[in-house]
Amino acid sequence: MSALAAAILPAQVPYQRIVNADKEPQNWLTYSRTYNGQRYSPLAQITPANAAGLKPLWTYQIKQMDHFETTPLAVDGVLYITEPPDTVSALDARTGRSLWHYVRPVPPDIRPCCGRVNRGVAILDNTVYVGTLDAHLIALNARNGSVEWDTVVADYKAGHSLTLAPLAIDGKVIVGIAGGEFGIRGFIDAYDAKSGKQLWRFWTVPGQGDPGNDTWRGESWKTGGAPAWVTGAYDPDLNLVYWGTGNPGPDWNPAVRGGDNLYSCSVVALDASTGKLKWHFQFTPHDSHDYDSTNVPMLLDGMVRGKQRKLLALANRNAFYYLLDRSTGEFVSGKPYAHYTWTKGLDDSGRPQVDAALEPSENGTLVSPSLYGATNWYSPSYSPATKLVYVSVREQSSYFYKSEAEYKEGAMFVGGGERAIAGDKAWGAVRALDAFTGAIKWEFKLKSPPWSGVLSTAGGLVFGGSMEGNFYALEGKTGKPLWDYQTGAEMYSNIMSFGVDGKQRIAVTSGHALFVFGLP
Amino acid sequence: MFPTVLLLFFLAAQSNPAPAPPIDWAKAKRLFDANCAGCHGPEGAGGKGPALAVPILPHARTNEQLAGVIVGGIPGTLMPASWHLGNEGVMLAVAYVRKLGAGATPPKVEGDAAKGQALFAGKGGCTNCHSIGYGPDLSSIGSRRTAASLRESITDPAAEVLEDYLPVRIVTREGKMVQGMRVNEDTFTIQIMEPSGRFSSFRKDSLSKLDKRVGESPMPSYKAVFSENELRDVVAYLSSLRGEQ
Numbered sequence: 001m002s003a004l005a006a007a008i009l010p011a012q013v014p015y016q017r018i019v020n021a022d023k024e025p026q027n028w029l030t031y032s033r034t035y036n037g038q039r040y041s042p043l044a045q046i047t048p049a050n051a052a053g054l055k056p057l058w059t060y061q062i063k064q065m066d067h068f069e070t071t072p073l074a075v076d077g078v079l080y081i082t083e084p085p086d087t088v089s090a091l092d093a094r095t096g097r098s099l100w101h102y103v104r105p106v107p108p109d110i111r112p113c114c115g116r117v118n119r120g121v122a123i124l125d126n127t128v129y130v131g132t133l134d135a136h137l138i139a140l141n142a143r144n145g146s147v148e149w150d151t152v153v154a155d156y157k158a159g160h161s162l163t164l165a166p167l168a169i170d171g172k173v174i175v176g177i178a179g180g181e182f183g184i185r186g187f188i189d190a191y192d193a194k195s196g197k198q199l200w201r202f203w204t205v206p207g208q209g210d211p212g213n214d215t216w217r218g219e220s221w222k223t224g225g226a227p228a229w230v231t232g233a234y235d236p237d238l239n240l241v242y243w244g245t246g247n248p249g250p251d252w253n254p255a256v257r258g259g260d261n262l263y264s265c266s267v268v269a270l271d272a273s274t275g276k277l278k279w280h281f282q283f284t285p286h287d288s289h290d291y292d293s294t295n296v297p298m299l300l301d302g303m304v305r306g307k308q309r310k311l312l313a314l315a316n317r318n319a320f321y322y323l324l325d326r327s328t329g330e331f332v333s334g335k336p337y338a339h340y341t342w343t344k345g346l347d348d349s350g351r352p353q354v355d356a357a358l359e360p361s362e363n364g365t366l367v368s369p370s371l372y373g374a375t376n377w378y379s380p381s382y383s384p385a386t387k388l389v390y391v392s393v394r395e396q397s398s399y400f401y402k403s404e405a406e407y408k409e410g411a412m413f414v415g416g417g418e419r420a421i422a423g424d425k426a427w428g429a430v431r432a433l434d435a436f437t438g439a440i441k442w443e444f445k446l447k448s449p450p451w452s453g454v455l456s457t458a459g460g461l462v463f464g465g466s467m468e469g470n471f472y473a474l475e476g477k478t479g480k481p482l483w484d485y486q487t488g489a490e491m492y493s494n495i496m497s498f499g500v501d502g503k504q505r506i507a508v509t510s511g512h513a514l515f516v517f518g519l520p
Numbered sequence: 521m522f523p524t525v526l527l528l529f530f531l532a533a534q535s536n537p538a539p540a541p542p543i544d545w546a547k548a549k550r551l552f553d554a555n556c557a558g559c560h561g562p563e564g565a566g567g568k569g570p571a572l573a574v575p576i577l578p579h580a581r582t583n584e585q586l587a588g589v590i591v592g593g594i595p596g597t598l599m600p601a602s603w604h605l606g607n608e609g610v611m612l613a614v615a616y617v618r619k620l621g622a623g624a625t626p627p628k629v630e631g632d633a634a635k636g637q638a639l640f641a642g643k644g645g646c647t648n649c650h651s652i653g654y655g656p657d658l659s660s661i662g663s664r665r666t667a668a669s670l671r672e673s674i675t676d677p678a679a680e681v682l683e684d685y686l687p688v689r690i691v692t693r694e695g696k697m698v699q700g701m702r703v704n705e706d707t708f709t710i711q712i713m714e715p716s717g718r719f720s721s722f723r724k725d726s727l728s729k730l731d732k733r734v735g736e737s738p739m740p741s742y743k744a745v746f747s748e749n750e751l752r753d754v755v756a757y758l759s760s761l762r763g764e765q
Contacts, residue, residue: 418604445707481725
């Protein structure tokens, strides 16, 4: 009987559906909707002409006070979300009523550096995948939330955690570890989607004898950090997985880890079948300001200086927008999109010309951007219609401090910190960059530095959120504000769009609620 | 990454009953001079920030509370969050502040507080703004500011204006002008309290002008209003306002 049932119920989301996600614009099947990381919705019902009529249609409230940072997946009328700390819920996309919950108790001694957050699930076939704060990867039956397998990825007591949405590709689930403030040694792992068995691990800090290990002084590689805490992108044709890596440890006292500290603050291109490094590009060698490069890479094709190229675009926390050749890792261009002082600029190879006087100091060194960066984990968006990359930008400076750092397993290993210039002297913006030159085409100013990503749509809109609760729509071509709604809380959010009953919806978290908007 | 949650770890570390290591006082002084003395004075006698060389700190009666104030700051005041000091730095700062406070006597304030109270409500007309919420709440100002700094605020109000108190002048597209203090603001709207205490709210796209008077204070200088003795009395009154203790 069960065999019969299995035969009748086809796999819900086979890999090919995700590869061909553009054929079903009403769904959102992976973290950035498509493997190319563009976070662009082909839905076009909501336009500059009618955006003023957007209304909240339903709200789903969570029961925890932690930041609610999930990107819902939308699959045939069901939304799959994570709720802090480690809950997965399936919601009716029409009403927001819940269909099932998976609630995992959180050990009382977990040590996430920066809040009990989770940014979403992955789906493949009939299974939903979630990473947890105690560094497990768990597979759940998409129909009822029951556990199919539970794999320990790393020891949470040493400071490891999983906060990102996993990336599910053909038969594999890929995750990157968090914990860069605890002197972990970072890695990116692939697990067999059916069994949960580890298929490969790529250490983001090379071990003894491996190429790159000599970019760390002495034994400092053992506590070198370079976590990989934001979901990457995938090119099925090249079979390469692209992933951003975070800061070297200790964050603000770089003396103990002399050298470039590979592969921290980099993007790595890994063979999806083996986990072997195809190429890497390090944006911020020997970082001393916590400028993680854990920003979603966007894969796009286009002309640069008269040549058609397969590109990887990345708006980096360090205030530069980079284009790399995604087949080879060759540096194509790097252009600032926000105020910066930490480097004099980039040389012809893309390497920053760092001013050593701007390293953190005992009495504080004023540097832009702040520790939180010119942007952060929240997603940028690329619209193939406007050929613009939209970035949610933080304009803020900080005093960076250096202090001693001693490694103790499971304890903070940071060696300093910052005191940010806040209030009206810090502000934010959504900026539109020419995707292929990095030139700033327009900006929409925000009252304060945001913690919300952006979504662009085929309807010609860009959606964003503010720290004062404003959820808003801009005209994609010009940045002109068209509509806004006060959600009533700080927005730590990534925005997505889906369709239900043939109608376009926009979903965004704010405070401790998920809001869904549409035209009535 | 983003360490607001560090606070919890620092506080947990503070209440850990492990034996305290010996204090490196030279290091503690260096740390205090670099991070604290700018506002609290090198000897903790106060300045922009309150005196720390006092027996009781109302926001920080216990060492755990003091560590919490150092790590997290005090919202709505000039006291910033200083989690960058790290566990050891916070412990040194706590030890140093307690050393400054040990054996200290409350600072003597000249002047007659009762007379000052009468001047505050009468001749000065201070309650016109400070009792309706237009001017800052002064009910515990004596625990946050030294006499010298209070005196400066009375004679030269613009010398130090907290960022939360921003005078604004707006003109609507219809030509109506409104002046007041910013109460709240987001990307699309601003809320203002007018001197009468009335709230008003505007969409920014309905304004032809939004003038933020950064660094200005709507409070007049009382230099020419109060005599030297009256000034002392008013400062004595304000110094006596210590809120719930």
